[in-house]
Amino acid sequence: MTQPTKHPPQTALRAFCLGLGVSLSLAGHLMAQTPALPDYIVAEFGNPPPVPDGRLSKDLRQAVEVAFVDSMRHSSWGQDQAIALEEIAASGDPRLVWIISDLMRFAPGRALNAQLADAASRLLNTQISGQNPWGDTTDVLIAWDIPAPPGYLKVKRAIFTTVVPAWDKLFVKGDIDWRHVSWGGVLIDDRPFGQTDARCNCIPAADNPPVTTASEAGWLQDSDIVFGVEVNGEARAYPRQIMEVREMVNDTLGGRDLGLPYCTLCGAAQAYFTDRIPGGVKRPTLRTSGLLIRSNKVMYDLETYSVFDTFKGHAVTGPLARKGVQLEQASVVTTTWGDWRRAHPDTTVLDERLALGRDFDFRNTRDANGPIFPIGDVDPRLSVQEDIIGIVTASGRPVAFQRSKAVSALTRGREVAFENVRLVMDGGGVRAVDASGRDLGSHQAFWFAWSQFYPNTVLWEG
Numbered sequence: 001m002t003q004p005t006k007h008p009p010q011t012a013l014r015a016f017c018l019g020l021g022v023s024l025s026l027a028g029h030l031m032a033q034t035p036a037l038p039d040y041i042v043a044e045f046g047n048p049p050p051v052p053d054g055r056l057s058k059d060l061r062q063a064v065e066v067a068f069v070d071s072m073r074h075s076s077w078g079q080d081q082a083i084a085l086e087e088i089a090a091s092g093d094p095r096l097v098w099i100i101s102d103l104m105r106f107a108p109g110r111a112l113n114a115q116l117a118d119a120a121s122r123l124l125n126t127q128i129s130g131q132n133p134w135g136d137t138t139d140v141l142i143a144w145d146i147p148a149p150p151g152y153l154k155v156k157r158a159i160f161t162t163v164v165p166a167w168d169k170l171f172v173k174g175d176i177d178w179r180h181v182s183w184g185g186v187l188i189d190d191r192p193f194g195q196t197d198a199r200c201n202c203i204p205a206a207d208n209p210p211v212t213t214a215s216e217a218g219w220l221q222d223s224d225i226v227f228g229v230e231v232n233g234e235a236r237a238y239p240r241q242i243m244e245v246r247e248m249v250n251d252t253l254g255g256r257d258l259g260l261p262y263c264t265l266c267g268a269a270q271a272y273f274t275d276r277i278p279g280g281v282k283r284p285t286l287r288t289s290g291l292l293i294r295s296n297k298v299m300y301d302l303e304t305y306s307v308f309d310t311f312k313g314h315a316v317t318g319p320l321a322r323k324g325v326q327l328e329q330a331s332v333v334t335t336t337w338g339d340w341r342r343a344h345p346d347t348t349v350l351d352e353r354l355a356l357g358r359d360f361d362f363r364n365t366r367d368a369n370g371p372i373f374p375i376g377d378v379d380p381r382l383s384v385q386e387d388i389i390g391i392v393t394a395s396g397r398p399v400a401f402q403r404s405k406a407v408s409a410l411t412r413g414r415e416v417a418f419e420n421v422r423l424v425m426d427g428g429g430v431r432a433v434d435a436s437g438r439d440l441g442s443h444q445a446f447w448f449a450w451s452q453f454y455p456n457t458v459l460w461e462g
Contacts, residue, residue: 041377048144049125063087072162089119095149104134135374142376169305174317180293189287203288205248211348219352222338227269235344244360259286263297264362266449272327279323295373311453329441331431339428379451390450391432391442393419398454
């Protein structure tokens with residue numbers, strides 16, 4: 001795809017950072033100003049400041065333009081920007097901290113970051129400091145649900161697309177809360193369909209990936225984690241070693257087209273059917289945008305640049321959102337290769353070469369001690385990275401089953417059920433079915449991720 005700029009994205013990014021005299025880090029998220037916040041939020045974050053309603057004054061709009069738009073456009077931060085930031089900090093409007101947070105994501109150098117953190121501290125009436133002021137600021141904004149300022153998307157779009165022009169088609173209005181969107185540290189994967197072996201400064205999806213039989217997969221150890229999917233009697237294993245490199249696979253299994261996103265940050269592999277889309281829409285080609293929403297990857301359709309809610313599977317912007325596209329989900333069983341292979345001896349498995357010679361283990365290294373990107377507050381009923389099996393019932397109620405409890409109950413012969421949902425063991429993992437045994441499209445995830453996308457979820461107590 002041709003970039004709408006004279007330079008490749010990585011060149012623009014480097015030029016911006018050098019011109020500003022800073023290096024890279026992180027950005028944006030959400031939470032709303034309510035009369036009474038839950039006690040656990042107040043205990044961790046305190047009480048939010050008052051938030052004004054209405055438009056910004058003309059002078060304040062001009063200050064925002066100078067501090068945030070002009071600084072990105074000209075890749076510089078000078079006296080004019082410092083004066084504008086001081087005017088913003090003195091405004092008493094905490095809504096403007098969302099824009100400060102967005103600039104922090106790309107400008108973590110000490111001098112500028114200190115100015116931005118000081119402005120955020122004054123507007124939020126709390127101390128922003130430490131090694132990651134962007135993350136701390138964003139966590140507070142999310143937890144308190146501070147509203148966005150008027151005209152927020154326009155300014156945010158200017159900041160983000162200056163760094164990665166290919167995001168231009170993604171930053172549009174829709175059923176998406178742009179406060180939550182931040183940068184994950186990589187560029188957009190906008191390669192044409194079929195470039196499975198192409199290298200890029202992105203997380204490269206695999207399209208129509210090569211597979212082998214189980215007996216040919218000697219590179220896999222029995223203890224290796226795989227994500228198992230079965231469609232119309234055809235089973236396939238997606239090794240975590242490969243999914244941590246690719247994070248997105250467009251595949252065909254059991255006569256059905258699938259898109260499989262894996263979010264390393266929230267421990268969730270999902271499988272969506274990408275055929276039988278209503279309205280004569282071309283099969284979506286799912287790609288990784290390089291953006292995050294509360295530490296969950298943001299996927300989009302390469303054909304239409306429609307953004308999807310990765311966790312829920314519905315289009316939130318673009319032509320597919322206007323057509324109301326909702327992807328049906330197939331179950332993903334998280335288990336070991338040995339258990340899956342024994343339960344499904346005819347399974348195929350992704351070919352080792354798809355790992356591109358890399359051997360990541362984010363679950364046990366980078367992400368082992370909790371989320372590395374801001375997530376705000378987390379429902380305290382379970383620990384942040386507790387594994388759950390999530391599903392939405394026929395009545396529309398989301399329910400989470402603590403995996404350890406569910407497996408313990410199932411191995412003792414107990415029923416694990418809620419409304420129409422029944423959990424069953426499959427190849428050492430767990431999936432959800434209805435009373436007739438029909439697959440319901442469940443998947444495993446970290447508690448923080450499931451509970452923030454389904455804040456009213458029921459927690460099965462056993």
